[in-house]
Amino acid sequence: MSTTESIADFYRNKCLGVPDNLEREVGHFNAFRIDEFMHSGKAPVRYARRDYYKISLLRGHNIYHYADKSLEVSGPALLFFNPRVPYTFEYVEKENNHSGYFCIFREEFFSEHMRLSLRELPMYAPGGKPAYMLDSTQDKNVSNVFEKMLEELQSDYRFKFDLIRNYIMEMVHYALKMQPAEALYQHMDAKHIDRYLAEFDFRQNTRAKLGINDVERSAIAVRGAKGKRLTYQTTGRA
Secondary structure, eight states, X not given: OOOEEOXXXXXXXXXXXXXXXXXXXXXXXXXXXXXXXXXXXXXOOOXXXXXXXXXXXXXXXXXXXXXXXXXXXXXXXXXXXXXXXXEEEEESSTTSOOOEEEXXXXXXXXHTTOSOOGGGSGGGSTTOOOEEEOOHHHHHHHHHHHHHHHHHHTSOOTTHHHHHHHHHHHHHHHHHTSOOOOXXXXXOOGGGHHHHHHHHHHHXXXXXXXXXXXXXXXXHHHHHTTTSOOSSSOOOOO
């Protein structure tokens, strides 16, 4: 079975109904507000390639798994996903109020109308960094771009998709002016996965929302180290 998710699969997985003209379109574009999908009982986003591009503005505490890297982000982030790299994300604190936007489109949405190849953009190039952290002002500016795209989708303007392509490029150039976020975790050998999971289990169970402050968290970590070796392997005798 193929591990690549098509745009039709996306609509089916989100219980949105596949658009009637999807297969007849040379390219396809759509945009959504993330809070419309929260608490809806939809299946979690699986780790897989897609046959479409995706740009997301996602707020909250999340971990993004992209190719062989994982990035933990707390706060608004602008993310660019492409069809050649598998990805998924998970909510670290599911009770948080996650919100934001995302849009999806096929490569033909651009290639049939512009000379630009999306693969030439730094965030879509092999080894490119797809994540850009935003401050409150940047979050507001990018949100406004998404709102304009949503507004155009509902309009009868003849050239609305040309305008939307310009909005996408506006976000691309906005991101290129910023430094991409560095991956905090490289995927490790299987023998270390228990340590990786233990760290995130500790963070989840000692987070501030449970009433545990930094001092208490440090004390718990120190108590947990009692009686354990601090060296990875036995050192030579002096």
